[in-house]
Amino acid sequence: MTAGVVPITDGERKQRIAKAQRLMREQKIAGIFLEAGSSLYYFTGVRWQPSDRLFGLVIPAKGNLAWLVPADDEKRAPAGQDIHLWQDDPFPRLAQMLKDRGIATGTLGIDERARFFVFDGIRRACPALEFTNADVITAGCRMQKSPAELALMQRASDVTIAAYRAGLATLREGMPQNELQNNIHAAYRALGYPGYVSVMYGAYTAFPHGSLTPQKLKLGDFVMIDDGCTVEGYQSDITRTVIFGKPTDRQRQIWTLERKAQDAALAAAKLGAPCEAVDIAARKVIEAAGFGPGYKTPGLPHRTGHGIGLEMHEWTYLVKGNKTPLATGMCFSDEPMIAIYGEFGVRLEDCFYMADDGPHLFSKQSPAIDQPFA
Amino acid sequence: MQIDQDTYPQRIAQVQAAMKEFGLAAVVIEPGAAMQHITGVRWGRSERSFLVVIPAKGAPAFVVPGFEEERAREMTPKGADIRVWQEDESPFERVAQVFQDRAATTGKVGMEESLRFFIFHNLKKAAPKMEYVTAQPALKSAGVNLVEAPRRRP
Numbered sequence: 399m400t401a402g403v404v405p406i407t408d409g410e411r412k413q414r415i416a417k418a419q420r421l422m423r424e425q426k427i428a429g430i431f432l433e434a435g436s437s438l439y440y441f442t443g444v445r446w447q448p449s450d451r452l453f454g455l456v457i458p459a460k461g462n463l464a465w466l467v468p469a470d471d472e473k474r475a476p477a478g479q480d481i482h483l484w485q486d487d488p489f490p491r492l493a494q495m496l497k498d499r500g501i502a503t504g505t506l507g508i509d510e511r512a513r514f515f516v517f518d519g520i521r522r523a524c525p526a527l528e529f530t531n532a533d534v535i536t537a538g539c540r541m542q543k544s545p546a547e548l549a550l551m552q553r554a555s556d557v558t559i560a561a562y563r564a565g566l567a568t569l570r571e572g573m574p575q576n577e578l579q580n581n582i583h584a585a586y587r588a589l590g591y592p593g594y595v596s597v598m599y600g601a602y603t604a605f606p607h608g609s610l611t612p613q614k615l616k617l618g619d620f621v622m623i624d625d626g627c628t629v630e631g632y633q634s635d636i637t638r639t640v641i642f643g644k645p646t647d648r649q650r651q652i653w654t655l656e657r658k659a660q661d662a663a664l665a666a667a668k669l670g671a672p673c674e675a676v677d678i679a680a681r682k683v684i685e686a687a688g689f690g691p692g693y694k695t696p697g698l699p700h701r702t703g704h705g706i707g708l709e710m711h712e713w714t715y716l717v718k719g720n721k722t723p724l725a726t727g728m729c730f731s732d733e734p735m736i737a738i739y740g741e742f743g744v745r746l747e748d749c750f751y752m753a754d755d756g757p758h759l760f761s762k763q764s765p766a767i768d769q770p771f772a
Numbered sequence: 773m774q775i776d777q778d779t780y781p782q783r784i785a786q787v788q789a790a791m792k793e794f795g796l797a798a799v800v801i802e803p804g805a806a807m808q809h810i811t812g813v814r815w816g817r818s819e820r821s822f823l824v825v826i827p828a829k830g831a832p833a834f835v836v837p838g839f840e841e842e843r844a845r846e847m848t849p850k851g852a853d854i855r856v857w858q859e860d861e862s863p864f865e866r867v868a869q870v871f872q873d874r875a876a877t878t879g880k881v882g883m884e885e886s887l888r889f890f891i892f893h894n895l896k897k898a899a900p901k902m903e904y905v906t907a908q909p910a911l912k913s914a915g916v917n918l919v920e921a922p923r924r925r926p
Contacts, residue, residue, distance in 0.1 A: 508889045515885035517892065518906050531893050606839055693858050699839035701859045704819075711819050718860040739842075 399557050400590040405630050406443065406546055414441055414539055415457060421538045422459035422507070429458040429499065430507035430532040431492070433516060436708040437509060437536040439631060444476050452488040452516060454509075458499040466492050489523035496524060507532030537713040541705065542727030547632060548751055551707070551729060554591070554634035555749065555760035558626045561585040561593055562638060563771060565623070569642055573615040575599055578623070586627055593627030593634075603639060604743035606700060606735065617643035620742050626710065633710045635731050636761055637747035638770040645767050652736055653767040656744040659683040659734040660763065663702050663716070664750065667730070667757040673720040677702040680734035689736060696738040703731040706749055728752045780812045780849065783914070784832060790914035791828045797876035799826045799907045800867065801884040802891065806916055813847050821863040821891055827874035835866045864891075864898035871899055882907025 418441065422429065432438040432455045434446035442463070446453050451468040458464070467475045469483040484491040496502065505528045508517050521529065543551070565582035575597040586593030598605065599613040603622040615621065619642050626634035639656070641649060659680040666679035680702045684690060690697035701717035704710075706729050714722045716730055733747035746764055750757040762772035787810055791799060801807045801824050803815035811832065815822050820837040822844075827833075833853040836844040841856050848854065855866040871877060881902045883892055892904055911917070 508893075510888065510890040510893075512889040513885060514883040514887040514889065514892055515906060515908065517889050518883075518885075529893075531890055533890070605843070607843070693838055700837075715859075737839075 399553070399560060403553055403629060404546065404549065406550075408443075410544060410546055411441060411443060415463070417539050418457055418535050419459055421535050422457075425534055426505065427459065427507050427530065427532075427535060428501040428504035428527075429456055429496065430509070430535050431456055431512070431520065432509045432532070432536075433512045435509065435511055436631070436712075437532070437540070440536070440540055440708055442476065448513075452484075452519075454492070454516075456492070456495055456499065456501075458496075458501060461499050464495045464499065466495065489519040492520060493523040496527075502526055504528070505530050507535055510536070533713065540707055541713055542725055543707060543729055543751060544727065547707065548727070548729075550629045550632040551634065551749070551751070552760055554627055554629040554632055555636065557586070557589050557591050557629065558593060558634040558636045559761055559771060560589055561595075561627070562623060562636065564588075565595070566621070566638070566640065566770060569615065569621065571615060571617060571642075575613045575615075578615075578621070582623065591627045591629055594625045596624050598622040598624075598743075599642075601740060601742060603745075604737045604739045604741065606737065606743075606745075615642055618646070619643070620649065620744065622743070622745060624745065624747065631708050633706055633708070634760070635706055635710050635747060635749055637733060637735075637745045638764055639744045639746060640764070640770045641767045649742070650767055652738070652742075653744050655684065655687050656734070656736050656746055657763070659698070659736070660732055660746050660748070663732045663734055664757055664759070667724060667732075667750065667752065669726065669752060669754070669756065670723050673714055673716050673722050673724060674718050676716040676724075676730075676732075677718055677720075677734075680732075684734065684736060696741075697736065698734050699737050700735070702734045705730055724752050726752050726754055780810070783810050783916075784826060786914040787826055787911065787916065788828055790910040791826070791882065793913065794882070794910040795880055796882040796905075796907065796910055797828050797879040797902070798871060798874065799882040799884065799910065800824075800887065800891075800895065801826070801907075802887045804884075804886055806884050806886070806911065809916055811848070815844075815847065817888075821857075823863065823867060823891070825867055825870045825874075827870070827876050830874045833870040833873075835863050835870070837863075862894070862898065864894045867895055868899040871902065877901065879903065880905050882910055884908075884911065 434448045454466045456464045475481045510533045564585035579597045582595040596608045600619040602609045603620045622639045624637040662683045663680035703716035705712045729751045735745035737743040748761045750759045823835045838856045838858040857863040
């Protein structure tokens with residue numbers, strides 16, 4: 399399924415940097431420092447394995463990007479860029495880079511995932527600077543996706559549905575969960591994209607993050623599969639809960655309730671509505687059936703959904719207390735699970751993006767307890 | 773998963789002894805090699821903070837996401853002090869409460885070197901009176917000297 403995929407262009411990356419610089423000027427941030435990771439990739443297309451040898455990028459509010467690169471890695475540094483090599487101590491070098499870009503005083507945004515020793519080194523080398531979380535800039539750019547990003551996420555979602563279809567077609571009584579997992583991983587490889595799946599059967603479906611306990615599939619078990627793949631770095635995240643054999647009335651009832659909660663969340667996702675409204679809508683359906691309340695189990699023990707993009711979980715979140723208004727281009731998972739410990743859990747997860755006319759699903763919802771795909 | 777039931781209490785005591793020497797009122801550690809070495813707890817990092825606070829005096833406390841409480845109880849020693857935060861609550865308020873409960877209300881807090889910036893940044897807001905420094909010299913002196921990310925050649 400690799401045909402026709404259009405990677406993010408250099409032109410789009412330039413626009414991202416321009417937006418980041420505009421946000422920095424608006425927020426009075428002199429620049430941001432990024433370690434290797436998804437934000438650095440977002441702005442530059444450069445992937446780098448973080449190690450104890452510091453590699454990073456300065457995006458100043460004004461002017462060109464500057465790269466901090468270990469001298470040993472000179473040959474791997476991005477071509478045609480402003481590269482600053484360091485030998486023994488990266489931090490004086492970084493301080494000089496910042497100074498040369500007029501960042502000797504004021505506020506420097508630090509990558510939210512920068513390790514403490516990196517921040518500590520910077521604050522020692524730049525004692526006149528103040529520091530803040532760079533997420534006001536990075537998330538400020540990344541939260542709202544462009545059409546090119548949405549197309550890549552659509553492809554990732556399509557690939558995951560295809561891999562799940564292929565995998566679930568192999569279900570048989572007695573199948574160990576790692577066999578189903580291997581079958582789905584093999585399907586991903588055949589489709590041309592790396593993917594991962596977690597598999598739970600029966601009572602283990604109640605655990606939001608699964609269990610490594612070996613399980614064998616029995617008639618009447620729920621089968622839950624969750625996770626996704628990446629296309630050009632962009633993620634999918636889909637969960638299906640499907641019955642193997644004949645469902646009991648209880649299983650049917652809870653599955654139907656879960657689907658209603660998922661529908662209610664989607665219906666509440668209106669442009670301009672606060673993110674928390676989506677969580678409240680899904681939780682209301684589940685609580686009205688006697689579960690919860692709040693995060694109490696049996697019920698919905700976590701938020702209804704997360705943002706998704708270059709990270710499977712990223713800003714912003716469909717959670718109580720989050721007043722951020724829903725805006726075009728934002729992408730979320732819709733997954734208000736029902737966990738009944740000791741019995742089973744049901745989670746249906748599809749992701750959607752906000753458009754001018756409201757939410758659009760990347761994947762079609764599961765129509766019935768024995769029909770994972772529309 | 774215990775190497776020996778005394779191993780981790782001994783390592784925690786070593787860290788606490790080093791903390792006294794280096795003047796740290798508490799140490800905060802994210803999941804990773806250091807947490808595993810000192811407490812035996814293995815956990816994946818995500819956007820949901822899971823932290824262990826080791827005070828200079830008294831028992832460590834684990835700050836864990838609410839819906840992971842059961843799993844956290846399985847992975848931590850029996851009777852461990854576990855502080856739960858729900859999805860709409862702040863894990864950093866929980867850490868600040870641990871500081872209070874363990875009389876670590878002034879002075880220095882050591883941050884394990886691989887701890888992510890946003891945790892430090894939010895913790896500083898929740899407990900602004902503390903001074904946040906690297907925990908590395910104290911941890912190193914207690915025999916915890918682990919490189920988080922794999923070292924590439926040479």
